[in-house]
Amino acid sequence: EVQLVESGGGLVKPGGSLRLSCAASGFTFSSYSMNWVRQAPGKGLEWVSSISSSSSYIYYADSVKGRFTISRDNAKNSLYLQMNSLRAEDTAVYYCARGDTVTSFFDYWGQGTLVTVSS
């Protein structure tokens, strides 16, 4: 059974940093692209970032470019999102999601982790 479990969310002050993790199991992690998608409270889905299976291709939404860094460790079956210079508008539930290729639909999603940016 495919499982994606996010962790690392919490309350952080504006300008602060946070690192999210996503632990994957039930599939060959190194064969799939991975993604982060966020959802602000009461709002719609927003794609954040994608990384190819071997980390050769990495893409970011304009709203996070230069502040967020996506990475993965295939030996640990883990995906990460390093978030720096956080703003109030980054407050959201962050989901990790599996993709077929680096630009793809997302067939499995984690349960999400809440990031709140507030003073």
Place this chain on the structure above:
Amino acid sequence: DIQMTQSPSTLSASVGDRVTITCRASQSISSWLAWYQQKPGKAPKLLIYKASSLESGVPSRFSGSGSGTEFTLTISSLQPDDFATYYCQQYNSYSSFGPGTKVDIK
């Protein structure tokens, strides 16, 4: 960047109704479009990919069509479990989602 729009934003319907949701892209995305269902407090669930391919395990009352810039998601006979919010996603160029369509009880 490719912008996605959906209509309507809210749809009130009854069990057994045929429901159609429209998604439009700001430029051609060929058939690189997916549809998701999301219920409150839950992660989105993939329903349709490549505009018209039904994800494994998804009931056949869901169908998708379209190509280029205009797409539709149809629920042939609305069931109680289908009251939710539906999102389209383009993956022709990076990724972006539509604003969502909430299907609620009439």
